[in-house]
Amino acid sequence: MRYRVLAVLPVSAVVLFVLALVVVGEGARPLVVRGANESGKALALLGCVAAALAFERGEYLRRAWILSATCLGLLLARDALLLVEGDAARLDSLRVGLSFVANLLAVIGTLMIARAWKVAGMSLPGSWSARGAAVGIALGIALALAGPSAYVNLGLSLHGDPRGLIGLASDLGDILSTTLLAPVLLTAIAVRGGLLRWPWGLLTASLFAWLLYDTFVTALGEVPGYGQGFKLVGEGFRVLACTLQCAAGLAQRFVVRGPAPPG
Numbered sequence: 001m002r003y004r005v006l007a008v009l010p011v012s013a014v015v016l017f018v019l020a021l022v023v024v025g026e027g028a029r030p031l032v033v034r035g036a037n038e039s040g041k042a043l044a045l046l047g048c049v050a051a052a053l054a055f056e057r058g059e060y061l062r063r064a065w066i067l068s069a070t071c072l073g074l075l076l077a078r079d080a081l082l083l084v085e086g087d088a089a090r091l092d093s094l095r096v097g098l099s100f101v102a103n104l105l106a107v108i109g110t111l112m113i114a115r116a117w118k119v120a121g122m123s124l125p126g127s128w129s130a131r132g133a134a135v136g137i138a139l140g141i142a143l144a145l146a147g148p149s150a151y152v153n154l155g156l157s158l159h160g161d162p163r164g165l166i167g168l169a170s171d172l173g174d175i176l177s178t179t180l181l182a183p184v185l186l187t188a189i190a191v192r193g194g195l196l197r198w199p200w201g202l203l204t205a206s207l208f209a210w211l212l213y214d215t216f217v218t219a220l221g222e223v224p225g226y227g228q229g230f231k232l233v234g235e236g237f238r239v240l241a242c243t244l245q246c247a248a249g250l251a252q253r254f255v256v257r258g259p260a261p262p263g
Helices: 002-023 026-053 060-083 088-114 128-158 162-179 181-190 197-222 227-257
Strands: none
Touching (some): 002 026, 002 197, 026 227, 060 088, 088 181, 088 197, 128 181, 128 197, 162 181, 162 197, 181 197, 197 227
């Protein structure tokens, strides 16, 4: 039962976000978006920390979840620099650096989680060629959804806009992480009869939501006349991605530390 509740919570968070946007005036919407952004990352951080602490020191998955938690901590630190006054160029460079390091850690953490099946000695469904095809399909989906966003951010970067570099780091991280979606999903399928399907399945959903965020906020966000609306939809996907990652971390903790309730 508790796992089904975890699956419902991210959807509930998005519903609350949409209701908040509807209730407040247009002038207050940026504040709602900012609050949802930072609180979502904070929740994802707490979920990853909860998952990491479920394991003993030195355990493989403890390191993987710590990397994911560190990524979120660096992103929160990057956002906090928006409140700091000082040399604008230096602060922009620091924010770009934090973004690249954070996304690199996210990719490594996702890779470790994706390889957990091998470390645990599990067998994934399908042949090697089928698994390779699944990875290729995941890469194709990632490029189709986040590729246009990466292209837009690359253009901004070439014109010296630091927001482009930050967005490009995020896009590349999401593309690489989502390419790993195939083994993560296959792991969820391989353990479909056990509770591990919950953290792996929720994490897969989180990675996909991040791709949709990239698509709506950057690529579709540039559509004349509709850009702002698409960006708000994208912010909803960011809330969904963060809360799904939080739910995945909590599910991982329940699997390792909690009792084994049905479902």
